[in-house]
Amino acid sequence: MVVAVMSCFVLAALAPPLHRLVQARVGWLLALLPAAVFAFFVAQLPALAERGALLQVLPWVPGLAVNLTFYLDGLSLLFALLISGIGTLIVIYAGGYLKGHPQLGRFYLYLLFFMGSMLGVVLASNVVTLFIFWELTSFSSYLLIGFTHESERSRKAALQALLVTGLGGLAMLAGLVLVALIGGSFELSELIGLNLTQHPLYLGALTLVLAGAFTKSAQFPFHFWLPGAMEAPTPVSAFLHSATMVKAGVYLLARLHPAMGGTQAWEWLVGGVGAATMLLGALLALTHTDLKRLLAYTTMMALGTLTMLLGLGSYLAIEAMVVFLTVHALYKAALFMVAGALDHETGTRDVLQLSGLARRMPLTFTGAAVAALSMAGLPPLFGFVGKEIIYEGALAFSNLPWLVAATAVAANMAVVAVAGIVALKPFVGPLKETPKAPHEGPVSLWLGPLTLGASSLLFGLLPALVGSVVLVRAASSVYGEPLSFELALWHGFNLPLMLSVVTIAGGVVLYRYWPRLRAALASFDDLMGEEPRRIYEGLLEHLNAVAAWQTRTLQNGSLRRYLFLIIASTLLLTGVTMLVKGGFGFPEVGAVTSYASFYEWVLAILCLLGSVFVVLARSRLAAVAALGIAGYSLALLFVLFSAPDLALTQLFVETLSVIILTLIIIHLPQLLRDDEMHDSKRPVVRDVSVSVLAGLLITALVWSVTSLPLDRAVPAFYEANSYKEAEGRNIVNVILVDFRALDTLGEITVLALAGVGVLTLLKLRASAPNREQRK
Numbered sequence: 223m224v225v226a227v228m229s230c231f232v233l234a235a236l237a238p239p240l241h242r243l244v245q246a247r248v249g250w251l252l253a254l255l256p257a258a259v260f261a262f263f264v265a266q267l268p269a270l271a272e273r274g275a276l277l278q279v280l281p282w283v284p285g286l287a288v289n290l291t292f293y294l295d296g297l298s299l300l301f302a303l304l305i306s307g308i309g310t311l312i313v314i315y316a317g318g319y320l321k322g323h324p325q326l327g328r329f330y331l332y333l334l335f336f337m338g339s340m341l342g343v344v345l346a347s348n349v350v351t352l353f354i355f356w357e358l359t360s361f362s363s364y365l366l367i368g369f370t371h372e373s374e375r376s377r378k379a380a381l382q383a384l385l386v387t388g389l390g391g392l393a394m395l396a397g398l399v400l401v402a403l404i405g406g407s408f409e410l411s412e413l414i415g416l417n418l419t420q421h422p423l424y425l426g427a428l429t430l431v432l433a434g435a436f437t438k439s440a441q442f443p444f445h446f447w448l449p450g451a452m453e454a455p456t457p458v459s460a461f462l463h464s465a466t467m468v469k470a471g472v473y474l475l476a477r478l479h480p481a482m483g484g485t486q487a488w489e490w491l492v493g494g495v496g497a498a499t500m501l502l503g504a505l506l507a508l509t510h511t512d513l514k515r516l517l518a519y520t521t522m523m524a525l526g527t528l529t530m531l532l533g534l535g536s537y538l539a540i541e542a543m544v545v546f547l548t549v550h551a552l553y554k555a556a557l558f559m560v561a562g563a564l565d566h567e568t569g570t571r572d573v574l575q576l577s578g579l580a581r582r583m584p585l586t587f588t589g590a591a592v593a594a595l596s597m598a599g600l601p602p603l604f605g606f607v608g609k610e611i612i613y614e615g616a617l618a619f620s621n622l623p624w625l626v627a628a629t630a631v632a633a634n635m636a637v638v639a640v641a642g643i644v645a646l647k648p649f650v651g652p653l654k655e656t657p658k659a660p661h662e663g664p665v666s667l668w669l670g671p672l673t674l675g676a677s678s679l680l681f682g683l684l685p686a687l688v689g690s691v692v693l694v695r696a697a698s699s700v701y702g703e704p705l706s707f708e709l710a711l712w713h714g715f716n717l718p719l720m721l722s723v724v725t726i727a728g729g730v731v732l733y734r735y736w737p738r739l740r741a742a743l744a745s746f747d748d749l750m751g752e753e754p755r756r757i758y759e760g761l762l763e764h765l766n767a768v769a770a771w772q773t774r775t776l777q778n779g780s781l782r783r784y785l786f787l788i789i790a791s792t793l794l795l796t797g798v799t800m801l802v803k804g805g806f807g808f809p810e811v812g813a814v815t816s817y818a819s820f821y822e823w824v825l826a827i828l829c830l831l832g833s834v835f836v837v838l839a840r841s842r843l844a845a846v847a848a849l850g851i852a853g854y855s856l857a858l859l860f861v862l863f864s865a866p867d868l869a870l871t872q873l874f875v876e877t878l879s880v881i882i883l884t885l886i887i888i889h890l891p892q893l894l895r896d897d898e899m900h901d902s903k904r905p906v907v908r909d910v911s912v913s914v915l916a917g918l919l920i921t922a923l924v925w926s927v928t929s930l931p932l933d934r935a936v937p938a939f940y941e942a943n944s945y946k947e948a949e950g951r952n953i954v955n956v957i958l959v960d961f962r963a964l965d966t967l968g969e970i971t972v973l974a975l976a977g978v979g980v981l982t983l984l985k986l987r988a989s990a991p992n993r994e995q996r997k
Contacts, residue, residue: 249317
């Protein structure tokens with residue numbers, strides 16, 4: 223499993239050079255990897271049948287209980303098959319859709335990077351690893367949605383998706399940490415076997431986890447980012463918005479269902495939000511004529527349906543969830559690819575401008591028709607099987623089953639109408655003039671829709687092919703107990719069948735009166751579709767205004783302002799806290815005077831005098847010399863206190879500081895004279911006051927620490943383990959490079975970045991005269 227995930231990242235890095243090497247055939251070449259990953263997961267079916275689940279652990283940060291742990295059971299297998307299988311077709315499709323694009327290699331880098339991240343999400347068992355892959359999907363989707371970065375709309379849509387899902391991801395991280403603390407483990411494979419619902423922190427953890435899941439899966443009221451993401455190239459929409467990123471939230475809820483489901487809070491929060499999203503997405507879909515937006519809102523409807531079924535929680539609802547998850551992935555990826563093929567070959571995605579294309583694009587029409595029939599839930603397609611089970615699960619709900627079923631029927635009526643709009647409007651009727659002369663696209667554009675449409679037909683006629691092999695195991699993983707069911711195309715004359723008939727009839731009526739309905743729902747679309755986006759933009763605008771004010775106030779380029787704010791903040795936070803809590807403690811004066819030797823007093827007085835001379839100096843060169851006196855005196859104090867390594871470091875620092883500052887000050891203007899500083903008395907008094915108070919605070923802190931009894935636990939630990947664990951005899955060095963390695967690495971990184979920044983400024987200054995000469 224590790225190889226399957228990491229190979230996607232490796233191939234992503236190789237995609238740009240491969241594109242330059244093989245050009246137009248790069249899509250077919252790159253598709254070999256996701257196809258091999260798909261075959262790998264299919265090959266795991268016998269092992270899963272025998273063992274139930276597979277676990278692979280690679281230690282990463284074992285001290286923090288963070289491991290690269292990959293867990294394969296029925297649920298993760300279903301998602302992995304959808305990601306790799308549909309991903310194979312998308313990679314091929316992208317080669318045809320973006321043929322000739324100069325940045326196709328870069329696009330494949332982003333796409334394969336996302337594929338690896340998504341596989342990591344569904345396979346990760348460690349909650350920290352899951353979060354890392356989760357955030358990688360947000361980052362890579364940002365790059366994919368904003369691929370056409372020349373467009374302002376694309377950039378805004380990418381940022382919107384990143385901010386919404388990213389903020390939700392942070393909430394999810396907090397929730398997962400709470401879940402791990404409640405369950406006593408960071409491994410999901412262990413947590414799903416526990417009942418976490420009785421813990422006092424359950425509701426808080428659930429709320430935080432739901433925030434992450436709802437934002438990722440575009441649940442109300444976070445749904446507004448999904449239609450905006452349609453600015454992405456169609457291969458992105460077909461992949462991210464059918465089987466992958468938008469279903470990551472659904473996956474998380476399904477994964478945690480055994481441990482956190484079954485409570486009233488779960489039913490009402492998960493089921494209620496899912497039902498509202500389902501109905502809202504269905505109604506909003508009827509208000510648009512752009513094919514991708516139509517499909518985006520029906521995706522929102524499908525995500526709401528899946529969430530609602532997870533909220534219902536019965537075994538029939540869980541069965542319906544895994545079946546509809548597969549149904550939706552098959553038909554929605556196909557229809558998105560159809561929308562992209564139409565746009566690619568005609569120059570428009572507006573269904574009002576498309577008609578009569580069945581003869582010009584027969585293969586695309588076939589794929590669209592089969593996928594739309596599955597979307598509408600008509601036999602003998604797999605969508606019919608899924609819709610029947612959804613109604614069974616809704617009717618089996620213990621609370622208000624008829625209300626849940628009626629909501630599902632109303633939403634599916636709208637989906638039937640949208641299926642007709644997508645499959646019939648562009649292809650049936652008289653041929654309309656389009657921006658480009660329509661014709662059938664290359665094989666890469668129609669292979670995906672036909673393959674997925676054929677899969678929907680095959681699974682509809684023979685549902686046991688996928689049901690008994692994959693879906694039963696997936697449902698068992700979600701439910702938390704072994705389930706057994708058989709999928710069939712025909713269940714006889716029953717109530718779900720009657721509801722299906724009502725759904726089809728209602729959908730036909732909505733399709734017939736769609737133009738009038740679209741006009742009638744215009745205000746509803748503005749309220750529920752556009753208003754949340756405007757609220758988001760308003761909040762973002764206010765946030766930018768606050769950031770601009772903060773920059774003007776706190777980061778105005780004045781080093782004096784920076785130092786003042788840092789020191790003043792330290793005084794307020796530390797000093798006030800110590801005073802309020804009574805944390806200051808002082809040793810007896812006699813103990814201090816008896817402890818310090820004559821030499822130490824001399825060096826301390828030299829440090830003090832040097833500091834005073836720095837302040838009173840009339841030239842910068844004198845100030846540097848005085849600063850050196852203070853620094854060298856401090857180095858000698860280190861020697862007296864048996865710290866020669868610190869003394870040597872201090873000597874080097876002081877010597878370099880004096881040399882560097884001397885070289886710099888010759889380029890600086892002279893200091894102001896006393897008669898030139900009459901307008902600056904108030905800042906001087908302020909700065910002196912803050913400096914004196916800061917010195918007093920540090921002195922008080924040092925005295926407070928030294929007045930406490932010495933705790934030998936920490937030095938004893940380092941003395942006992944420095945050589946044994948880090949193989950170093952110099953304890954200070956071992957602490958810096960081993961025990962605090964990451965801290966030291968961070969400091970080195972900051973210094974390196976600062977050096978790069980200084981070098982860049984010097985280069986810019988050096989090149990400025992050249993630019994002026996060229997002008």
